[in-house]
Amino acid sequence: MKPRASVGVGAAALSGLLFLGTTASAQSRVTYYEHVAPILQNHCMSCHQPAGKNLGSLVAPMALTSYEEARPWARAIARKVKAGDMPPWFADGPRGVFSNERGLTAKEIETLAAWADAGAPGGDKSLAPPSVPDLTVERDSGGYSLGTPDLIVKMPKPYFITDESEDVQGTFHTKIPEDLLPQDVFIRAWEFRAGTYKAGQDTVHHMCGGVRPPGFVENPADDAEGEGASGLSMGCIAGGSEPAQLPPDFGMELKKGSTITFNMHYYKQAGPNSGYWNQAEIGFYFAKGPVKYKVHSKSIGTTGFEIPPHKINYRIGAAETLQKDTLYMSYWPHAHLRATAAKYTATYPDGRKEVLLNVPRYDQSWQVTYKLKQPKLLPKGTRIDVEMLYDNSADRGVKRQFDPNVTVRNGPRTQDEMMLGFVSYVELEPGQSPPTTQQQ
Numbered sequence: 001m002k003p004r005a006s007v008g009v010g011a012a013a014l015s016g017l018l019f020l021g022t023t024a025s026a027q028s029r030v031t032y033y034e035h036v037a038p039i040l041q042n043h044c045m046s047c048h049q050p051a052g053k054n055l056g057s058l059v060a061p062m063a064l065t066s067y068e069e070a071r072p073w074a075r076a077i078a079r080k081v082k083a084g085d086m087p088p089w090f091a092d093g094p095r096g097v098f099s100n101e102r103g104l105t106a107k108e109i110e111t112l113a114a115w116a117d118a119g120a121p122g123g124d125k126s127l128a129p130p131s132v133p134d135l136t137v138e139r140d141s142g143g144y145s146l147g148t149p150d151l152i153v154k155m156p157k158p159y160f161i162t163d164e165s166e167d168v169q170g171t172f173h174t175k176i177p178e179d180l181l182p183q184d185v186f187i188r189a190w191e192f193r194a195g196t197y198k199a200g201q202d203t204v205h206h207m208c209g210g211v212r213p214p215g216f217v218e219n220p221a222d223d224a225e226g227e228g229a230s231g232l233s234m235g236c237i238a239g240g241s242e243p244a245q246l247p248p249d250f251g252m253e254l255k256k257g258s259t260i261t262f263n264m265h266y267y268k269q270a271g272p273n274s275g276y277w278n279q280a281e282i283g284f285y286f287a288k289g290p291v292k293y294k295v296h297s298k299s300i301g302t303t304g305f306e307i308p309p310h311k312i313n314y315r316i317g318a319a320e321t322l323q324k325d326t327l328y329m330s331y332w333p334h335a336h337l338r339a340t341a342a343k344y345t346a347t348y349p350d351g352r353k354e355v356l357l358n359v360p361r362y363d364q365s366w367q368v369t370y371k372l373k374q375p376k377l378l379p380k381g382t383r384i385d386v387e388m389l390y391d392n393s394a395d396r397g398v399k400r401q402f403d404p405n406v407t408v409r410n411g412p413r414t415q416d417e418m419m420l421g422f423v424s425y426v427e428l429e430p431g432q433s434p435p436t437t438q439q440q
């Protein structure tokens with residue numbers, strides 16, 4: 001478990017305030033309704049919803065949607081935002097290019113800290129921002145935020161997470177029946193429904209999805225996180241994720257007879273009656289018109305590595321050179337417990353280098369897909385390097401619950417490692433120009 005709020009931090013901040021008399025009086029005017037509620041609304045509430053109301057049914061530990069809910073958490077909020085842990089975002093570069101980027105300004109962090117230091121006052125309720133429309137109601141009833149999908153694929157059957165379970169990973173495959181998908185189609189959007197909520201419990205921690213081509217035969221040895229070298233990845237969701245939508249004219253091909261892979265991570269406290277059934281699903285939305293840009297996904301990675309016992313900052317890299325002009329749409333670095341950092345770098349044909357993604361604090365429990373607002377055009381001949389760092393130390397082993405005395409190789413279990421730099425991309429045909437539209 002993570003350490004709770006330390007008293008020392010609060011005391012130090014408070015003495016700072018007393019010393020700076022004028023700042024103290026300015027900061028003591030920070031109130032929930034006027035200053036804090038708008039910040040929580042914009043940056044926190046999508047995940048910190050009351051029981052049963054999380055988007056995609058994935059849960060954050062507590063709701064922060066009212067003064068009563070937020071007040072007891074004031075200290076923890078200040079600590080988490082000052083540490084940069086909340087809202088969760090792990091890339092430090094580049095800034096401003098990802099559509100799902102999260103973050104607070106220095107001023108917002110100061111406001112939340114000052115509010116906690118002032119004793120978390122409520123203030124004048126009439127100054128509260130208008131409440132956010134409740135977008136979750138429809139989703140709770142089994143609805144999808146993008147409307148009724150053209151195709152819903154569920155896990156093959158409900159799966160029971162037993163009373164004793166705490167941390168369970170499972171991979172499930174559903175071959176799409178021919179009557180549901182009689183022909184090949186292009187997909188313009190998809191939305192995950194983790195599908196289970198049980199009051200008072202953390203349930204589905206994260207969920208990943210992948211598409212395997214027709215003729216796919218199940219092989220437990222490569223059942224890793226829904227990816228599979230041969231398949232398309234649809235990424236993962238953790239709490240608060242939004243549906244994946246491609247820009248107009250873009251589509252991902254879904255062939256009839258494909259198999260959908262669900263990789264589920266269930267996480268809860270063990271105890272009597274804590275067990276529950278889960279059957280996650282994915283809704284697909286078909287492209288309406290002709291698709292000009294065909295989206296694929298692949299990983300730039302390697303399976304032939306050995307991380308020695310107790311090694312820190314162990315670097316594993318993989319690279320490839322683009323054979324055509326290519327548009328990159330998103331990045332999803334994928335590794336397990338020992339991974340601490342991930343980086344994607346482009347080296348252009350003229351030798352110029354550009355960091356496409358830098359994740360200095362990799363945390364495998366948040367499987368973030370970094371989605372570009374504007375697809376990134378990379379000319380033929382560009383070399384893409386993906387690097388990841390791993391820490392097989394006793395220190396990290398204690399925190400992440402792994403054994404640092406073993407040599408770690410590629411494998412599907414959380415205790416094994418992976419080194420996969422996924423990209424979703426479009427290869428441009430000769431003469432085809434990139435679009436100017438923004439991704440959502």
Ligand code: HEC
Binds near residue numbers: 039048080088
């Ligand atoms: C993407 C979803 C998401 C967003 C956005 C988010 N949180 Fe969280 N938060 C979580 C999850 C999941 C946890 C529990 C796991 C963890 O602590 O890492 C958590 C944990 C916390 C905790 C620690 C709770 C404890 O038990 O100690 C605090 C405090 C917190 N969040 C505050 C915030 C604040 C403040 C914001 C907005 C500035 C925010 N969160 C935004 C998902 C989110």
